Amino acid sequence: MPSQSDILHKHPVSGTIVEEWIIPARGYAAFHMKKGQVLRFVDIEGKQVPDLVCFNAQDLGEAINMGNSLLINKRREFIKGNVIYSIRCRPMMTITDYSNALSYSYGPMCSEEVNRIRYGVPNTPNCRGNLAMALGPWGFNYRDIPNAFVPFMNVEVDGNGTMEIREPTSVPQLREHEAAFGMDGIGDAPPAAHLVLSPQPR
Numbered sequence: 001m002p003s004q005s006d007i008l009h010k011h012p013v014s015g016t017i018v019e020e021w022i023i024p025a026r027g028y029a030a031f032h033m034k035k036g037q038v039l040r041f042v043d044i045e046g047k048q049v050p051d052l053v054c055f056n057a058q059d060l061g062e063a064i065n066m067g068n069s070l071l072i073n074k075r076r077e078f079i080k081g082n083v084i085y086s087i088r089c090r091p092m093m094t095i096t097d098y099s100n101a102l103s104y105s106y107g108p109m110c111s112e113e114v115n116r117i118r119y120g121v122p123n124t125p126n127c128r129g130n131l132a133m134a135l136g137p138w139g140f141n142y143r144d145i146p147n148a149f150v151p152f153m154n155v156e157v158d159g160n161g162t163m164e165i166r167e168p169t170s171v172p173q174l175r176e177h178e179a180a181f182g183m184d185g186i187g188d189a190p191p192a193a194h195l196v197l198s199p200q201p202r
């Protein structure tokens with residue numbers, strides 16, 4: 001049986017690997033990225049989706065804004081080449097590759113409150129809570145987290161506009177569960193950002 005590390009390295013990447021994380025379900029990571037660096041997700045076990053938020057490291061009030069990104073890209077599901085913009089409509093990240101094209105970008109992530117209403121169960125682990133824990137060292141609280149971009153998430157909208165979350169289609173050990181994001185710079189500010197990801201509960 002291949003190890004997690006074997007799966008992670010199955011498809012080599014060009015350039016130098018700066019850092020790697022293996023994030024367990026319901027886990028999280030937060031880190032700095034510089035302009036030109038690439039963040040690559042590998043869904044090691046399949047059917048997991050990472051929630052991604054990103055901030056200007058020089059001004060933490062400038063975060064990704066999915067509403068602006070939808071309007072500027074003129075798309076609901078983002079594809080390779082699309083750019084994720086900030087609240088000030090400045091480019092923050094570009095989708096540089098995307099082998100599982102499913103994603104969710106037009107609504108908030110789950111929270112304790114949302115899950116309680118949807119499932120009738122209090123105190124579930126949730127993405128908003130995960131991101132708040134990841135961002136705690138930078139002074140964020142639970143309510144400050146912007147809507148995330150969620151690669152691999154499978155949401156279907158039918159002809160009547162009804163939305164349904166379905167199982168992700170990513171399969172372990174296949175290439176179809178990778179996504180890569182290039183970091184854009186923000187103006188002349190030092191090109192760095194906080195980036196946070198958190199695989200959803202499963």
Ligand SMILES: [Zn+2]
Nearest residue numbers: 109110127200
């Ligand atoms: Zn969630």
